Amino acid sequence: MTDLQETTENEEIDQTKIWHKTACVLCSANCGLEVRIDDREITRVRGNKAHVASAGYTCEKGLRVNHYQNNTSRLTMPLKRIEDGSYIEVDWDTAIQEISNGLKEIAEKYGSDKIFYYGGGGQGNHLGGAHSTATRQAYGITRKSNALAQEKTGEAWVEGQMFGTHTHGGFHDAEVAIFLGKNPWHSHGFDQARRVLKEISNDNNRSLIVIDPRRTESADLADYWLQVKPGTDAFLLAALGAIIVNEKMTDDAWLAENAIGVEEIKTVFRDVSIDDFAKRSGVTLDQLRAVADRIVQAESVSTYEDLGIEMGPHSTLVSFLHRAISILTGNYGKQGALGPHTSIAPLFNYSAAGREPEDPVTGGRIISGLVPCNEIADGFLSDHPERSRALFIESGNPVHSLAESDKFRQAMRKAELTVVIDVVHTETTEQADWILPASSQYEKAEATFFSANFPENTFHLRQAILEPLEGTLSEPEIHSRLVQASGVLDNVDLVPLREAASEGLDAFAGAFMSAAMENPAVSEYGAVVLYETLGKSLPKGKEGAAVLWFSCQMAAQKYPDQIRAAGYEGEGAGLGNNLFKAIINNEDGVIFTRHEYADAFDFLTTPEQKINLHIPEMHEAISQLDAAPAKYTSKDFPFVLSAGERRSFSANTIVRDPEWRKKDKEGALRIHPNDALTLGVENGGRVRITTHGGEAVAVAEINETVQPGYVSLPNGYGLSYSPAGGDSEVVGVAPNQLTSTVWRDSIAGTPWHKHVPARLEAVPR
Incomplete structure (x- = not known):
């Protein structure tokens, strides 16, 4: 405690020069920090090099934790x-x-x-x-x-039946790392994320594959960027799985020993309309075949899904599809592949x-x-x-x-x-x-x-x-x-x-x-x-x-x-x-x-203690994709809004003081130049966003990283805050003023925050 520091025999220690060990609380990585304190202010922050997981790594968000600790919104009495x-x-x-x-x-x-x-x-x-x-x-x-039930329950439903436990990729060692609807540059999700992304990108023997509608910071580093059309990830993955099955790229010897339901899932993939699904996803067949080849040639592949697909159409099915591809190619229970893990206290019960x-x-x-x-x-x-x-x-x-x-x-x-x-x-x-x-x-x-x-x-x-x-x-x-x-x-x-x-x-x-x-x-x-x-x-x-x-x-x-x-x-x-x-x-x-890598199979609680690919509801969902729409926009709502993008200075709602942000102060709506031109929107101008759930006005950022017809707002904005302790002010758009409880996954009920049909209008100056 800061008021209990001991002193030496000859001099009093300057309390403001002591480094206190703690951690960042702004994302799930919880990187280790060292901080200096003056009275109750956190005055300096640096990464803790001795931390068991982050080893000195931190991003720009962790350096601003004083804005969490000290603000005018604190409660002090019931x-x-x-x-x-x-x-x-x-x-x-x-x-x-x-x-x-x-x-x-x-x-x-x-x-x-x-x-x-x-x-x-x-x-x-x-x-x-x-x-x-x-x-x-x-x-x-x-x-x-809790919040897991708007993010991870579809994934848990799949993992419970496929493995009986939670799995996670070994990205530090993976020859091929695949990220679906995830931008680890900002959302992290594993230790030392940016270091790992750079290491993979700079290694000619490893490959980074990013599946995302937007050219994210992670996509900029990728060897393969599949710019999927918003909400069509299931079509893309079904086509990818079908290519692997039809061209006999599966690891059949490994599957015979470690999985059940293999022939059933192969039969489902054989019926997939590969050409049609590729067209719906906006990704060429050549790109899909190149990615399939890279996956099957690799010694190890790890995949990571996140909110970009977990809060969009077919989210539970996508959770199944990318895991099925991993298993069909033998990527479980070895260095650099999917694996289980221990827990001090598990987050899910399977x-x-x-x-x-x-x-x-x-x-x-x-x-x-x-x-x-x-x-x-x-x-x-x-x-x-x-x-x-x-x-x-x-x-x-x-x-x-x-x-x-x-x-x-x-x-x-x-x-x-x-x-x-x-x-x-x-x-x-x-x-x-x-x-x-x-x-x-x-x-x-x-x-x-x-x-x-793991291990x-x-x-x-x-x-x-x-x-x-x-x-x-x-x-x-x-x-x-x-x-x-x-x-x-x-x-x-x-x-x-x-x-x-x-x-x-x-x-x-x-x-x-x-x-x-x-x-x-x-x-x-x-x-x-x-x-x-x-x-x-x-x-x-x-x-x-x-x-x-x-x-x-x-x-x-x-x-x-x-x-x-x-x-x-x-x-x-x-x-x-x-x-x-x-x-x-x-x-x-x-x-x-x-653990040892071979222990990964001891975690399985499925029938025969093998990986279970026979999940009938998922097989049926793949078969029903033929009749499923590839888009949910309409004449009245022609755009797809991603409500809640992770950026440099977004951190859910935990930091309420907008002054913590060094850039993107108002949380701009990112819009493609062609759409901005059509709508008459200027960079820095105002845009009215209307959805089934409501409407809001945002500042525009003309940005080529988004594709035409697709716009995004960051999470964590639109919070009420009083800088001086008086009347509250609201900076930026609260994304869930625009979302609707009606748009949800058919299995897990998870919301479509990242796929909201919307209408845009320029607001005159």
């Missing part, structure tokens, strides 16, 4: 909405008790399953969500969702893949327990007797980040109780009945569960580098108070566990296991029990990391040999304890498992 719509400050005890009473009243009146939980963490904070499990258990909350329950109100598939984001508002606004009645939001801004913002506002106002936990005032807190102020991500220990490396995987627990802002609490503390207010821990004696924790981890492990066997509440509300017992024995600021002790114990049971191979000693609980100690004490992060 707020309660009163009848006139304004807010009053209340003390924490009152807020916790009234919220607890409100949740109980909803449960008694309608059933606890009518309480909906959204969120649980952003790009840099997952420990709060880990503690929310106890709160949800205490109040019987079963309906839930146990019900392909057998998901349906939401009782909307009928949508609940993949990995998550209600599709495009259906949450409908679940409140419906007259269905099973509709949701209360909404609990944590570390999320769904009013801004989910489709059709105004619809979500209506849903929040219809709910009988809404609670939001956040660090700052947001578009979502503006609609809440209760607002609970959380300490920032640099004022408490934090971590994420994104790491997906070695890493984990980094960040220490607190600042004292919590007065009036705020960490999410673990908030959840602890809510759980205790519910009364479910009234019969749990925490004193013996605290005493055992003070004696050391070995004593605590035995005491915790015994207590859990004697009283089920100890494990049912385990995150809070750990926080209130083991957490009190951890260094100041790291109390919320106690929940990781149980995660380490689970990892030690699941991967004992691989944890020992990573350098940890012990058996059973002792092994888990040693891993936990390493995580708690290492500011640079740790390698927590070390």
Whole structure:
């Protein structure tokens, strides 16, 4: 902590010259940082060369984290909405008790399953969500969702049936790296992304393949850039797969040993209209054949899909198609190819893949327990007797980040109780009945569960580098108070566990296991029990990391040999304890498992423990592509808008101060010169964008990287912010003022943020 630094015998240390180790919280890469602090200002930032994953790498965004930490939107006291719509400050005890009473009243009146939980963490904070499990258990909350359900659930649905686990590419070693609807130059997605892109681009023996409608920074480095027409990725990949099958490029010997459903998927690909699909995609047959040849000649191929296809037509099918191509060419479980990975805490549960329950109100598939984001508002606004009645939001801004913002506002106002936990005032807190102020991500220990490396995987627990802002609490503390207010821990004696924790981890492990066997509440509300017992024995600021002790114990049971191979000693609980100690004490992060590539097949939980290519719903979807439209534009809406492009200074909604951006201050609409000429739009002029979901006015940037008929807006703009703490200002366009919940994937219900039919008009000066 910055106020606890020791001094030497002869002189006082200049606090402003100390480098504190932490991490960037602006994207899922979470690159390690070192920062200097003066009072509460982060004055200097550099990459942490000792960081276990990023090794000193950072991009321009990470250097601006002070704009996240210090801004005028911080919340400092619990707020309660009163009848006139304004807010009053209340003390924490009152807020916790009234919220607890409100949740109980909803449960008694309608059933606890009518309480909906959204969120649980952003790009840099997952420990709060880990503690929310106890709160949800205490109040019987079963309906839930988060941003993954507008991005990754289609992918999870495919991976659950194909592998039974999550997979990730080995891009640092891949001979061929393929990116679909992804621009790693800005969106990262793996460690040291720009370094890796440059290495591949500069190596004559390796190839970079980018499939994207726009000539992105990554496409500029590519050996093969396939400028697919917006929304036609499924046609392109189906044609590519058909070429590989029809020209007998598949690795049949490998497939016979490692996959099932091979002949079924080959039969489907043989019926694909290759010429027609290539024309629909806008990519020539020669380009597709060249890419097919490069894939089959390579020793290793890794693919990465991202929001460009996950938020567009046929997104779940695309998730299947590129993985099917990888498997048909033998690219799994070897260096540089697709592989599984370990987890301190997994983000998805694949146990019900392909057998998901349906939401009782909307009928949508609940993949990995998550209600599709495009259906949450409908679940409140419906007259269905099973509709949701209360909404609990944590570390999320769904009013801004989910489709059709105004619809979500209506849903929040219809709910009988809404609670939001956040660090700052947001578009979502503006609609809440209760607002609970959380300490920032640099004022408490934090971590994420994104790491997906193989054969070695890493984990980094960040220490607190600042004292919590007065009036705020960490999410673990908030959840602890809510759980205790519910009364479910009234019969749990925490004193013996605290005493055992003070004696050391070995004593605590035995005491915790015994207590859990004697009283089920100890494990049912385990995150809070750990926080209130083991957490009190951890260094100041790291109390919320106690929940990781149980995660380490689970990892030690699941991967004992691989944890020992990573350098940890012990058996059973002792092994888990040693891993936990390493995580708690290492500011640079740790390698927590070390596998061999051959172990990749041990992760498969599919029939016969082989890769499963027989997913009938996907086979049918490929067959139905013949009759599917190649475009969704019309005379009234002739353009395709990509709403939420990643750029140099976009970071979801976590940085609200627009002054953090060194360029693209207003978040320009990128438009092709030919379209600008036709519309009479000048560079820097104003353009009115109209969609099925709404309209907005943006500044124009005439840009040749987009193709005619295709325009893009960045994510993270259109946030309300008051530079001086007075009336709020809005800079740029909020993308979800233009999107619609109607446009969604037929399987996963994920939105079409990156494929919005739109009309453009020049706004006279």
